[in-house]
Amino acid sequence: MPSTKLSRRRILRASPIALIGIAGCLSQPRSSGPSTNSSGRSPTTGTTHTESNDDDEPSVRAIDVADFVLYPLAGTHPHVYSRAHTQYIIVRQTTPKSIDTVRNRLALTLDEEPLPLAERQPVPWKHDTVDLAFAVPKTETFERGRIVFKHSELRPLSESTISRLNNPPVFELSNISASPSEIQAGKKETATIQFDLANTGDGRGTFGASLKGNFVSGSNTVTATLDSGARREISASTEIVGKDEEATIRLDWGSDEWSTGISVVEAAELTESSPETPSS
Numbered sequence: 001m002p003s004t005k006l007s008r009r010r011i012l013r014a015s016p017i018a019l020i021g022i023a024g025c026l027s028q029p030r031s032s033g034p035s036t037n038s039s040g041r042s043p044t045t046g047t048t049h050t051e052s053n054d055d056d057e058p059s060v061r062a063i064d065v066a067d068f069v070l071y072p073l074a075g076t077h078p079h080v081y082s083r084a085h086t087q088y089i090i091v092r093q094t095t096p097k098s099i100d101t102v103r104n105r106l107a108l109t110l111d112e113e114p115l116p117l118a119e120r121q122p123v124p125w126k127h128d129t130v131d132l133a134f135a136v137p138k139t140e141t142f143e144r145g146r147i148v149f150k151h152s153e154l155r156p157l158s159e160s161t162i163s164r165l166n167n168p169p170v171f172e173l174s175n176i177s178a179s180p181s182e183i184q185a186g187k188k189e190t191a192t193i194q195f196d197l198a199n200t201g202d203g204r205g206t207f208g209a210s211l212k213g214n215f216v217s218g219s220n221t222v223t224a225t226l227d228s229g230a231r232r233e234i235s236a237s238t239e240i241v242g243k244d245e246e247a248t249i250r251l252d253w254g255s256d257e258w259s260t261g262i263s264v265v266e267a268a269e270l271t272e273s274s275p276e277t278p279s280s
Helices: 099-105 159-166 267-272
Strands: 024-028 035-037 059-066 069-073 077-081 086-094 106-110 130-137 145-149 152-156 171-179 182-184 188-199 205-212 220-226 231-241 246-252 257-265
Touching: 059 152, 059 159, 077 205, 077 220, 086 106, 086 159, 099 106, 099 130, 106 130, 145 159, 171 257, 188 205, 188 220, 188 246, 205 231, 220 231, 231 246
Parallel strands: 182 257
Antiparallel strands: 024 059, 024 205, 035 220, 059 086, 069 077, 086 130, 106 145, 145 152, 171 188, 188 231, 205 220, 205 246, 246 257
């Protein structure tokens, strides 16, 4: 039987568990629907930025409100980052300036209070823009906000963005399971996890998690967009290989994680469990 390892951040029980999950929703523009994407995109596909006139201001292309940041783990693999009770404003800008210059000069304020940059920043090769993520507490409400570059306002936050910040989604995960229950030693297989996902918050949002098996160094990004009050069964797959005593699968959604072990058995153990054919 596979053994389930409990999260070091929070124990997941068999009954439905309410977690302040990670969700996101594009306020400008809206996010895409549910998807499962493979990781490992090369960072060399990003745009190279060269410095321009010091007074040139960046152009804000989009403002996204999300509950997770997709950042480059080990500089290569996209991975979900999130913290409980925290959401993120991601500002996408078109600019010839380097990302370090933009980080030092661009600020975002809510009710005239500056926000800190998130600990992890978006993958630099995801878009042809310079993207910055700012951390926003879910426990507070706001009336107004603005984006500032070198003390000059670039753009005020729209009413829809402020409304999204004040009405975040909240996700509940339950009934998490994985299959198969065992794998033959030395073999490679596709393992599948399933779980029930519900959005009990006030707003539409996107759940995001990283799913990793023991076969490759990267992980798959699992996302699902749910309206407020919606519930859905989510299924996602990853590759595992039969080595050691167990092949571990891990689902990490930033603010918590779940993992389980798939038993590794020898070929002889599989044939012994099959019924013998009677001799004539």
